[in-house]
Amino acid sequence: MLAPRILKELTGIVGSANLTTEPSDLLCYSYDATQQSFLPEVVVHPAAAKQIAAIMQLANRELIPVFPRGAGSGFSGGALPTKGGIVLTTERMDKILEIDQENLIATVEPGVVTEQFQIAVEAVGLFYPPDPASLKFSSLGGNVAECAGGPRCVKYGVTKDYILGLEVVTPTGDIIVTGGPTMKGVVGYDLTKLLCGSEGTLGIITKIVIKLLPLPEAKKTMLVLFDSIDGAAQAVSSIIKHKIIPTTLEFMDGRTLDCVKQATGLQVPDAARAVLIIEVDGDREFLDKQANRIAEIIRPLGVVETRIATTPAESEALWQIRRSVSASLRKVNPDKFNEDICVPRSKVPVMIRRIDAISEKYGLAIVNFGHAGDGNIHVNIMIDKKIPGEAEKAEHAIEEVFKEALALGGTMSGEHGVGLAKAPYIPLEITPQTAAYMKAVKKALDPNNILNPGKIFLDN
């Protein structure tokens, strides 16, 4: 428990209504989507960069760790207050400050919920492509800190690709501005991109300048059932080889399909052992041509059935199948470890086969779905934690999955980040020399190791 004089000083900074040490409140801020939990000593809700700067100055003076938190929807434990201290949430900083329609730029506070922002820009004919599955509750600040992805990334890129500038409170309590509202800028180091994906360890984001696109005129969704995962994977490569980059290229393997069928009663032919959801967007009259071209390209690859949406409602129904995956998996198996390796696109089929072998070796069900278009596979190891030894077996299996992904030129995480969950595996992917370079940056910017300590690198 923090000393009363420190709580008093914090209260002076944020106001008594915006600080809590109530056990029930602390519990609410103790967890994230990893289902791990660590109690903080205090939760503060600042409303402005100046307040956050004052908090960071206090924290450095008193050597109290600070854990910044968006909506707490992360899958890697980035927001977990592993060392007590202060949880600093950005929930109150939730305003869209400007949508500049002439320059296709928006400025927002970090607490804006991603979907709310998308709705606001689409209302004026603009488009913010990044679409993490958590978009209904995750916040833009968290999306930037973790460099969130989503299905549309195969065509449009990740969160980082849309961030032009930031206002940030440094670990030592200065307020700095990086980048700005121009499409180009090469004055000084690109701190904007360094901070994107830095998982709240190098600064606390207090303002975000976002690049927008014109909203595509229309989109067209197809769901294609294949008789094998190889056919689906081959389809992905073939489509792109034919120079079509769809908006999304989502896949589910046979086991995922089984879970969805079991949980939702979805009707599909028994021969279907893999699914691709393909969406294209753009000029309306161009879409039919493109969809037909795709159908033609994939026809020889073991297609069992193709469903093409002709109305927005039909498109929504096809997406509903994809969105039901997480809930379906949970219905079938009580616990799961959810990893998100990424390999070069062409390696998806071999990666899936290697995962199958690991599944067999450990006798654990592993289901795979995700963003085939960019090789980003969500690997879900399904266990029941109540069965002794299952969690330990899963941990060994995960390590093998990571090693196989790395052997194929891939990475342990395409979107979720390292946080706490993957920190033990960092030496598999990052050499000591590269880690030293990264840690030197952290040490230089956060000499007292105040900001989100122990994340990415356990010894930080």
Place this chain on the structure above:
Amino acid sequence: MLAPRILKELTGIVGSANLTTEPSDLLCYSYDATQQSFLPEVVVHPAAAKQIAAIMQLANRELIPVFPRGAGSGFSGGALPTKGGIVLTTERMDKILEIDQENLIATVEPGVVTEQFQIAVEAVGLFYPPDPASLKFSSLGGNVAECAGGPRCVKYGVTKDYILGLEVVTPTGDIIVTGGPTMKGVVGYDLTKLLCGSEGTLGIITKIVIKLLPLPEAKKTMLVLFDSIDGAAQAVSSIIKHKIIPTTLEFMDGRTLDCVKQATGLQVPDAARAVLIIEVDGDREFLDKQANRIAEIIRPLGVVETRIATTPAESEALWQIRRSVSASLRKVNPDKFNEDICVPRSKVPVMIRRIDAISEKYGLAIVNFGHAGDGNIHVNIMIDKKIPGEAEKAEHAIEEVFKEALALGGTMSGEHGVGLAKAPYIPLEITPQTAAYMKAVKKALDPNNILNPGKIFLDN
């Protein structure tokens, strides 16, 4: 002059054929496109990352500055050996190592010339969009180090947007790998993007993993003459407001047009006071529709004449007008200061008016052209250095141009970088707090200040 024992050790690393201290050789590596010149003590031509690592270790031990150099075509002095020492060129590392057609990824050494790379990928139906004006001689390593831009950036983004991973020798002589051949990756800090645009101060690039796109089926070029710069600027905003993002939106102001007319005999109506070169690319049958739509949108904005290319040769002829600008300016005025401010797109007309006012105040001709689509204006202050006082006047004028750009939310440089040329102006754009954050990164990674010292920050 470096001590013989050091030259001997360097010779041992790169081989005697790849090291020179001949005065005539040193002169060749003393300058870049800024026309400033500083003599190095030795020039080395390493062939591999390991050799570069050994050189950096030696340089740290002996405290000798190292100046990495691509093709020496930079406009900001980034490659100038301002403090003697070692010039380390990457010219010998000029191989395209792989073009992976399935994954749309290439791996290259830093010395590959940009245009040669574009030709190689286009030969297999792929596309590398960044197109700095220097592409016939600049190298990809230099493009990455400076984060080069070009006309196509308005649609396709800058060099950084295509760099997936790097192999880099650190300032202290370690070899590290950042990123890799996946479309996504969030394990550890994004050193790839930090190194892009770091102007050779944080590491020496020895390998580059590049994201490619499918080559667009066709393109269509139009040259539009307007009766005022306001009409041309308004056209840029209107086109984008109508949700069309052309491949290029290049402009020239009236004075640029006068120079081109005078130097090349170009025939255009007297009423023409501004030019836009608009190119669209994509599906062939879609382009006519888009070009017509653009012509319709801009018609009310003072269009004097529209020329639409119907063949590749005609397209080339239109581009030739744009490409003749630099030579034309030099023909008319012997010396020029070439700056590349960037402002939010909608501010281009007011920026041009403010530049006109500065031109009048100092009695200096200033001509403006560049990438209107992303607000990146090449501001050319035309002087004759032989006239006493002109260079000093130009320096005052440049500072005022920078201040006006910053007042409009812009930056001093969209593509050229800071290097030596803009380092004195850094405090105009970057606050002491932000500079301290940047310098802390540099200091942590290059504690002996060996790598490209004095660039970006004069006191570094």
